Amino acid sequence: MSDTKNVTLPTIALLGAGSMGRAILGGLVAPGVTVEGGIRVTNRSKHRAEELASTRGVTAYATEEKPDVNRVAVEGARIVLVAVKPAMVPDLLREIADSLEPGTVIVSVAAGVTIATFESLLPDTVSVVRSMPNTPAIVGKAVTGISPGTRTDPDDLALVRALFETVGEVVEVPESQLDALSTISGSGPAYVFYLIEALTEAAVGKGFTPEQARQLVNGTFLGASELLVSSGEEPAELRRRVTSPGGTTERAISVLEQADLGALFARATDAALARARELAQS
């Protein structure tokens, strides 16, 4: 997990234990992190709730077993982490609004749902922080964007920063930039995995076994990432050092340049941004 340790956080309710909720939970139950008053987790399915209670040592509730568990979970919690699908957020907020203690910090990870939507559905005694983590949280390597709401004081924001630092790095941006951040680092792991899939397919197409292809491609991505971070060099310079003049890499890169990978990423991230704006309207 992340190197940031010896953190003490107040009581947390995590509503929604899917991919993202569980990734964050991993940081909260890691050694060195103390959650005073404990962690309450809610999920729809009973099966998942039982699994979390036994493997993560949290108090877990299932809505399919008892419909009012979100209200039960938020009572007395200082931090409420909302990690359900964006479309479910308004109903969930209406459900918990009357059970929140004054001073609670509501932390949203929901893509596209604005702070204004949260604040309009919640009492003005609570503060809202919007965030955008990513799934490398599972290995303590997340990059999480956070944005304060209109009622967020510096202590609230510091608390949310400490929470997300249990799973990686934190970047503070104004909310106006959070959807754009989401198209880069929120969705980014999917782009990287897609590139890995494509290069692995090319390797298999050249006669390597799937196992050999995995070793070649995964090792190359990991090695290149570590080289980038540890050298402190620009990626363009590191690329230049691989690309011998008149050599083989130069030919490959020229094919990628003809396809205009940069323009393709600009279009892909524009499409993600448009979708975030649709989610904000729905």
Ligand SMILES: NC(=O)C1=CN([C@@H]2O[C@H](COP(=O)(O)OP(=O)(O)OC[C@H]3O[C@@H](n4cnc5c(N)ncnc54)[C@H](OP(=O)(O)O)[C@@H]3O)[C@@H](O)[C@H]2O)C=CC1
């Ligand atoms: N996945 C990612 O990389 C990222 C996701 N996000 C955001 O995280 C949020 C969750 O996404 P993700 O984890 O991918 O989605 P998932 O579908 O994996 O998780 C949603 C979870 O919410 C549970 N749930 C459904 N209804 C309720 C309810 N009434 N009360 C409590 N829990 C409920 C679901 O339970 P069950 O499975 O039993 O139906 C499920 O475990 C979204 O808002 C998304 O925008 C943000 C950043 C990155």
Ligand SMILES: O=C(O)[C@@H]1CCC=N1
């Ligand atoms: O795809 C999504 O909507 C979420 C937000 C960023 C990553 N996953």
